[in-house]
Every structure is written in structure tokens, then in C-alpha cells.
Amino acid sequence: MISLRFHHRILALPLLTALAFLLIYAMMNRATEEGSRIIERVQSEFFHALELSHGLQVDAMTIRHLLTNAVSSGNADDVDEAARFAGRVQVVLTDCQGVPLLAARLDSLSITFDEYWFLAHATTLDLMDAEHQLDVDFDTDLLDRVVLMNRRYDELRTLLDEVVAASNEALSEAMQDTRENIAGMRRRLNFISFVFITALLVMAVAAIGGIIRPVHRMSRVAQAIAGGDLHKELDYRSHDAFGELADSFRDMQAALVEDIERREEAEADLIAAQGQIIQSEKMAALGKMVAGLAHEMNSPLGTLISAADTLDRGRRLVGEKCATAGDLEELRRDPRFAKGLRALEQGVGNLTVASERVDELVSGLRAFSLLDQAEYQQMDINEGVAATLTVVDHEVPDEVEIVALAGDVPPILGYPAQLNQMLLAVVRHALGEVTPPSRIEVATAVVGGRVHITVSHDQRLHDAAALAGLFDPGFRSDRDRVRMNWGLVACAAVARRHGGVIRAESGVGRGTIYRVELPADATGARA
Amino acid sequence: MNDSTLTYRESDATVVLVDDEEMVLSSLRSFLELETEYGVESFTEPRAALDWAANGAAPDVVVSDFLMPEIDGIEVLRVFAEKHPHAPRILLTGYADKESAIKAINDVGLFQYVEKPWDNEHLLMVLRNALERRFLVKQLQDKIAEIDEARGELSGLQKDILRTFI
Incomplete structure (x- = not known):
């Protein structure tokens, strides 16, 4: 079954259903035919037999009644009537030869009836003669014949009763057979239906399983591939449509890999x-x-x-x-x-x-290469700003004011020596580029969860390209001479090392701002 | 150093030094003062040197640094070459860049390219050679001017003679 191609399996379902229907239909047909046959047989055989035997019973009784009447009334017509019935009985008996149930008893029945009829007919005529003579005593011979006649009648009745009983019994048997037949038929139908429904179920399950299993496997492998396991194998092989699908899937997977x-x-x-x-x-x-x-x-x-x-x-x-x-x-x-x-x-x-x-x-080189491995610790950046301004104080020219605007900032984790050097370099850089009179502000604040340290002055000095180059190693010129751009390159390195960044902005009416942004908790710093 | 072969007196020579590093100028001045009689003019700001050159000064040799704020050494030497073409130009630089050297030689007719750190003796030799050339040219110019003058006088005489006879 499994080795069948998939579409064969699917096609097998309606075919099997049709076959089951045909088989059940044929069985029903056969059962109906069997029933008709039984009914026919019951009609042709048992009902006929019963009818005939009943008819014979009634005729026999009628004959006796007519003969008795004839004797008591002396009416010869009754005898003729009885003779007509007797004739009919004989015809009926002849008919009974075609009825198998009766045929077996027909000989003894005919003989008994004939004996009875001849005896009864003759005796009745003799009795009527005797009535006419009035004075004639019943001779013993006549009496004996009457007794014999009655005995024969009883025998006939007995025979007829037997025939009726036999007919009845045969009919009952036939009915019983029919019932059994029907019950058997029902059992067989039930069995066949059960077998076919089971087969259909099994096939349906197999067919659906045939669909679900490969689909499920492919789905699992697809999930594995989606999850990153590109080499997960699809272990489904078959010659059916799903086998082809699985092959395509594997081709696709290979192409993907x-x-x-x-x-x-x-x-x-x-x-x-x-x-x-x-x-x-x-x-x-x-x-x-x-x-x-x-x-x-x-x-x-x-x-x-x-x-x-x-x-x-x-x-x-x-x-x-x-x-x-x-x-x-x-x-x-x-x-x-x-x-x-x-x-x-x-x-x-x-x-x-x-x-x-x-x-x-x-x-400068040492600071640039960050060779000084200061201790990594918590520091108050405002203290650093204050220390820086103290150090730089003697370098501040006349007419240049430098002020600290300490904001409420949390302590940060970092290398204080490096951060101070960075601040010093930025402040020195700002000092180097302003033309007096000027004012330089060093401010600290928390912006968006980050600590900002800004060094700003009111003079615009840089175009965009110069700003971009500020943190690149190279040359720069300040007021008196061209020098290596140590300070701000090292500053950028220090800021990066503390998980932060340093930016510079310069614009008309905005002055120039150097902004160091550090994480409030500079855990991004590399040891 | 009163070398008898010299075509000029050292005290007549004016050496111009331009460098944004005062220490360089100071050490050069100190050395030249000790070893020579040159007059030395030194500038830490290129613009000051150019102003000086524009105001009737007469340099005999110019020594300039290359990398300086605002105006670089090549521009300084180019201006000097325009104003004083006969004063040889020397570039004294620590920025050993072939491109700038070639540009300097082509653009400003450089006499010599000297790298920092320099050797005093070598620099002195370069300066002497430059000044020798400078004064040879100067002498040649003087002679030409003299001859020119004499020829003028002669042609004047010629005219006088002609006028006398006609």
C-alpha cells in the first residue's frame, strides 16, 4: 500500500468505496432474490398445500353433511350435490399431485377418500331406500356399513388434519428458514460493511498519513533550517509525489546551502x-x-x-x-x-x-598610546573639571575667562588620569584657538542617561572638513605654529575607551562646542 | 673667517631665517654668530618675513622651514624669489616629503634642500656656497653695470666729438 504512488493511494479511496457499494448492492440484490424465491416457494407450495388441504377438509365435511341430510330428508338432490362435491374432491386430489408436500400422502388420501365415498354413497342410498320402506328394520349388514363408513370418514379426517398440520409445519419451517436467511444476510452485510469501512478507514489513515508524514518531516527540517541547522537531512524517500517533493526540497536545500x-x-x-x-x-x-x-x-x-x-x-x-x-x-x-x-x-x-x-x-606620545594604565575606579567628573582648570590656570591669557558650570552628574566608572588628561587636552585646545577677549565654559550635565562634558566658546573657527579632521592624527596649526594633532586624537581614543564619544560643532552664532559623551556607568570601558 | 679667496666680506652678507620654532632660529643664530660675521634676520612668523622683504630689505640668502601656520615655506620662498631673485633659497625641513621637495625645487628654483636635523658644518657649507654664488652674480652684475656705464660715457664722448666737428 505504502509503495503505491501517492495519487494511486488517493484514487484507491473512491474506487474502494465504489467497489464496496457494488458488493453490498450485489449482496442486497441476492438477498432480495432469495427472499422472492422463498416467498414464491411458500406461495406455490405451502399456501397451495394448505389451501388444498383446507378445501379437502371442508369438502369432506360438506359431503358428510349433505349425505346425512339426504338420509334424514330423503332428498335425492343432496346426494347428487354430495356426488358433485366428491367429484370436485377427486379433481382437487388430482391437482394435489403437483404439490410436493401433498404428493407423498396423496395415495393414501385418495384411497381413503374413494373408499369412504363409495361406502358413504352406497350406504346413503340404501338408507334412503330403507326409509321409503318404513317398516323395514335395519339389518345388521347396513349398520355395519354405517359404522365402517364413519370409521372411514374419521380416517379421512385424520389424514386431512395430518396434511393440514404438515402444511402448517412446512410453512413454519419455511418462515423460519427465511428468517434465518435474512438474519444471515444481515450478518454478512454487516461483516462486509465492517470490513469495507475498516479498509476505507485504514486506507484513508494511510493516505492522510502519507500526506502528513512527509509534510510534517519537511516542516521539521524547514524549521531546523530556519533555525540555522542548514545541514539537517530530510530522511524521507519514496517514489510518489511526496518523494518528488522531498527530492525538490533536498535540491532546494542543497542550493540554499x-x-x-x-x-x-x-x-x-x-x-x-x-x-x-x-x-x-x-x-x-x-x-x-x-x-x-x-x-x-x-x-x-x-x-x-x-x-x-x-x-x-x-x-x-x-x-x-x-x-x-x-x-x-x-x-x-x-x-x-x-x-x-x-x-x-x-x-x-x-x-x-x-x-x-x-x-x-x-x-604626548605616552598619552596618545594610552600607555599609562591608571586604576579603573569611580570618579566625580566635576572634580576632574576643577582639577583641570587649576592645572591650566597659568596658561590662560589675559582677557580670556574660563568658568566651570558643574551640573548634577552621577559618578562615572573609568580611568581618572586618562579622563583628566582628555579634559586638559580639550581645554588647552580651546585655549589655543580663541582670540582674546573670549569666554570658555566647561559644563557637565546628564542628557539622555549619558554624562555630557562640554567645552564651549563663542568663536566660530571650524568648517565642516576641519571639524571632521579634528580627531584624526595629522597636523594642525594653532596661533603660533604647526604641530602634530596629538591631543584631540588621544581624546577620541580615551572617550572611546570609556564607551563614549567626543564631537565638535562649530557654527555662526553658535560658537564652537566640544562635547564628550560618556555612559553614566562607563562599564563599556575596556580593561 | 677672513678667507682671502672670498669675493665678499661676510659682514656684508644678510642671511634670512624663517621657522615657526624659536628654538631652531635660536640655535642657528647662535651657531652663525659664533662661526661667521653674517648679518642674521630671523622670523617665527612667515608673514613678518614677507613684510620685511617687501620693505626694501636686501637678503642674500633665505632659509625657510616648510610646515608653518598660515603660510608654508614654499610660498615664503616663492615671494622672496619674486622680490629678490638673486638671493638663493634653501628649504630646511623636518617634513621629509618627496612631493613637497620636488614642488619646491620646481616652483621656487630651490638652491638646496636640507633636512632636519641638520649638521651645522654642512649647513654652513651650503650657506657659503649660496653666498659665493650670490656675490659672484652680484660682482658680475656690477661689472656689467660698470661696462655699461663706460660704454655710455664713450658714446657720449663720441657724440661730443661729432658735434665738435660738424
């Missing part, structure tokens, strides 16, 4: 390419930074080398003069000696300035 693998490959390539781009961007940023570093380093380095050389030359000149001079006065008057001394003095000054610059650069 292949497609996804291709996409994943492409994605991996893309990620690799992106990685390369990021790497090359990193390299470009590094290149920019190194170029900036070279520029920053080369001036103090050149100064150091030059100053060292000048010092050496000055030292040699002074030493030479000291060795060759006659006395101190001569030495004092020698302009070359004075030059040498001045060179020594200036050389020391230049060395100091250049070394300080190198020191500053190294500090």
Missing part, C-alpha cells in the same frame, strides 16, 4: 578586504602620525645637535683663548672670547628648550 556557503565565502572575502582596508587605513594613519612625529622630533633634534655642536665649538674657542691669552684683561677685551662665551650661554639655553620639547613629545 551552496548559496549560503558562497555568500559566507564572499562575506569572509569582504571582511578580509575590509580588514586590509582598515589595516591600510591604520597604516596610513600611522604614516601620518610618523610624519607628524618626524616633523615634531626633527626641530628639537636639530636644535639639540646644532646646540651641542655650537657648545663644542664655543668650548674649544674659549679654551684656546684661555690658553693663549697673556692676562685676564686681554681675554676680557677679546671679542672672539666674548663670542665664545655667548655661544656657550645660548647653546645651554637651546639645549634646555629642545630637551623640554622632546620630553613634552614623549609625554
Whole structure:
């Protein structure tokens, strides 16, 4: 059954139903025919027999009655009437030969009737003669014949009763048979119906199961695929329509898996390419930074080398003069000696300035690379602002006012040293770009669940491109010289490290705002 | 350094230095003061140097940094080349960028490209060569002017003679 093609299975259902209907119809037909046959037989055989036997009974009684009347009334017509009945009885008896039930008893019945009739007819005529003679005594012979005649009549009645009883019995039997037949037929019908309905049910269940099972399996596999298990196998194989569907499903799955693998490959390539781009961007940023570093380093380095050389030359000149001079006065008057001394003095000054610059650069580099791993802890950003302003105080030019507007902000988690350095860099940057007179505000506030620290002034200085470049490594120029853009690049790194961001806005009538946004709880910070 | 082969007196030479780093200017000044008799004019702001050049000054050699605020070294040297074409131009830069070097040489007729950190002795040699050239050209110009003047005088005489005879 299962190996049948699916549409065969579906078609089998109405076919089986039709077959069942036909079979049941045929059985019903046969049952009806059987019933008709039985009815016919009952009619042709038993009813006839009963009718005939009843008729014979009645005729026999009528004959006896007529003969008795004839004797008592002396009317010969009654005898003729009785003879007519007797004739009819004989005809009926002849008819009875066609009735199988009666045929068996017909011989004895005919003989008994004939004996009775001849005896009764003759005796009746003799009795009537005797009545006419009036005085004639009944002879014994006549009496004997009457007794015999009555005996024969009783025998006839008995026979007829038997025939009737037999007919009745046969009829009952036939009825019983019919009932049994009908009951059997009903049983068979019930059985056949049961068998067919069961078969239909089984087939229907099998057919529906044949639909549901593969659909269910496919649905499960589809869900698994949707859930990410792309290689989940559909273990349904068949030659029917669902088998084909399952094959199509597997083809689709294979195509899907292949497609996804291709996409994943492409994605991996893309990620690799992106990685390369990021790497090359990193390299470009590094290149920019190194170029900036070279520029920053080369001036103090050149100064150091030059100053060292000048010092050496000055030292040699002074030493030479000291060795060759006659006395101190001569030495004092020698302009070359004075030059040498001045060179020594200036050389020391230049060395100091250049070394300080190198020191500053190294500090900037350290801050830039976030090498100082300060302790990660809770800090009050308002305290940080206050500390920053204290540090920067001596750098604030005349006519520039710098004020702190401390808002009600919760403590944040982070690296206080880095955050302070970031604040310092932003404030210094703002100081570097304003032209006095000006006012710089450093404010803290909670906006949208984040802590905002803003450093703002009333001068618009940046166009969009310059704003975008503020946090990129490279050069920038402030009032007096071009320098490496250390501070704000490091600021962006610090803000990012604390799960935040730093932005700059500059517009006509709005001035310039540097805004550091940090999570209220900077747990986004990486250790 | 009173070299007898020199075609000029060191004290007559004016060296212009432009760099946004005071320490660079200071160390160069200190070195040149010790070793030479040059007159040194130094500027931390390029604009001040250009103003100076525009107001009748006479530089003999110009040394400029490249990366500076507002005006870069190439622009400074270009302006000097316009105003004082005979003063050789030297770029002294720590920003070792081939592109800017080529641009400088092509745009402003650079005499020399010197990288920071520089070597005093080497820089001095470059300056001397530049000044030597500067004064040779100057002498040549002087001679040409002299000859020109003499020729003018001669042609004047010629005219006088002609006038006398006619």
C-alpha cells in the first residue's frame, strides 16, 4: 500500500468505496432474490398445500353433511350435490399431485377418500331406500356399513388434519428458514460493511498519513533550517509525489546551502578586504602620525645637535683663548672670547628648550598610546573639571575667562588620569584657538542617561572638513605654529575607551562646542 | 673667517631665517654668530618675513622651514624669489616629503634642500656656497653695470666729438 504512488493511494479511496457499494448492492440484490424465491416457494407450495388441504377438509365435511341430510330428508338432490362435491374432491386430489408436500400422502388420501365415498354413497342410498320402506328394520349388514363408513370418514379426517398440520409445519419451517436467511444476510452485510469501512478507514489513515508524514518531516527540517541547522537531512524517500517533493526540497536545500556557503565565502572575502582596508587605513594613519612625529622630533633634534655642536665649538674657542691669552684683561677685551662665551650661554639655553620639547613629545606620545594604565575606579567628573582648570590656570591669557558650570552628574566608572588628561587636552585646545577677549565654559550635565562634558566658546573657527579632521592624527596649526594633532586624537581614543564619544560643532552664532559623551556607568570601558 | 679667496666680506652678507620654532632660529643664530660675521634676520612668523622683504630689505640668502601656520615655506620662498631673485633659497625641513621637495625645487628654483636635523658644518657649507654664488652674480652684475656705464660715457664722448666737428 505504502509503495503505491501517492495519487494511486488517493484514487484507491473512491474506487474502494465504489467497489464496496457494488458488493453490498450485489449482496442486497441476492438477498432480495432469495427472499422472492422463498416467498414464491411458500406461495406455490405451502399456501397451495394448505389451501388444498383446507378445501379437502371442508369438502369432506360438506359431503358428510349433505349425505346425512339426504338420509334424514330423503332428498335425492343432496346426494347428487354430495356426488358433485366428491367429484370436485377427486379433481382437487388430482391437482394435489403437483404439490410436493401433498404428493407423498396423496395415495393414501385418495384411497381413503374413494373408499369412504363409495361406502358413504352406497350406504346413503340404501338408507334412503330403507326409509321409503318404513317398516323395514335395519339389518345388521347396513349398520355395519354405517359404522365402517364413519370409521372411514374419521380416517379421512385424520389424514386431512395430518396434511393440514404438515402444511402448517412446512410453512413454519419455511418462515423460519427465511428468517434465518435474512438474519444471515444481515450478518454478512454487516461483516462486509465492517470490513469495507475498516479498509476505507485504514486506507484513508494511510493516505492522510502519507500526506502528513512527509509534510510534517519537511516542516521539521524547514524549521531546523530556519533555525540555522542548514545541514539537517530530510530522511524521507519514496517514489510518489511526496518523494518528488522531498527530492525538490533536498535540491532546494542543497542550493540554499551552496548559496549560503558562497555568500559566507564572499562575506569572509569582504571582511578580509575590509580588514586590509582598515589595516591600510591604520597604516596610513600611522604614516601620518610618523610624519607628524618626524616633523615634531626633527626641530628639537636639530636644535639639540646644532646646540651641542655650537657648545663644542664655543668650548674649544674659549679654551684656546684661555690658553693663549697673556692676562685676564686681554681675554676680557677679546671679542672672539666674548663670542665664545655667548655661544656657550645660548647653546645651554637651546639645549634646555629642545630637551623640554622632546620630553613634552614623549609625554604626548605616552598619552596618545594610552600607555599609562591608571586604576579603573569611580570618579566625580566635576572634580576632574576643577582639577583641570587649576592645572591650566597659568596658561590662560589675559582677557580670556574660563568658568566651570558643574551640573548634577552621577559618578562615572573609568580611568581618572586618562579622563583628566582628555579634559586638559580639550581645554588647552580651546585655549589655543580663541582670540582674546573670549569666554570658555566647561559644563557637565546628564542628557539622555549619558554624562555630557562640554567645552564651549563663542568663536566660530571650524568648517565642516576641519571639524571632521579634528580627531584624526595629522597636523594642525594653532596661533603660533604647526604641530602634530596629538591631543584631540588621544581624546577620541580615551572617550572611546570609556564607551563614549567626543564631537565638535562649530557654527555662526553658535560658537564652537566640544562635547564628550560618556555612559553614566562607563562599564563599556575596556580593561 | 677672513678667507682671502672670498669675493665678499661676510659682514656684508644678510642671511634670512624663517621657522615657526624659536628654538631652531635660536640655535642657528647662535651657531652663525659664533662661526661667521653674517648679518642674521630671523622670523617665527612667515608673514613678518614677507613684510620685511617687501620693505626694501636686501637678503642674500633665505632659509625657510616648510610646515608653518598660515603660510608654508614654499610660498615664503616663492615671494622672496619674486622680490629678490638673486638671493638663493634653501628649504630646511623636518617634513621629509618627496612631493613637497620636488614642488619646491620646481616652483621656487630651490638652491638646496636640507633636512632636519641638520649638521651645522654642512649647513654652513651650503650657506657659503649660496653666498659665493650670490656675490659672484652680484660682482658680475656690477661689472656689467660698470661696462655699461663706460660704454655710455664713450658714446657720449663720441657724440661730443661729432658735434665738435660738424
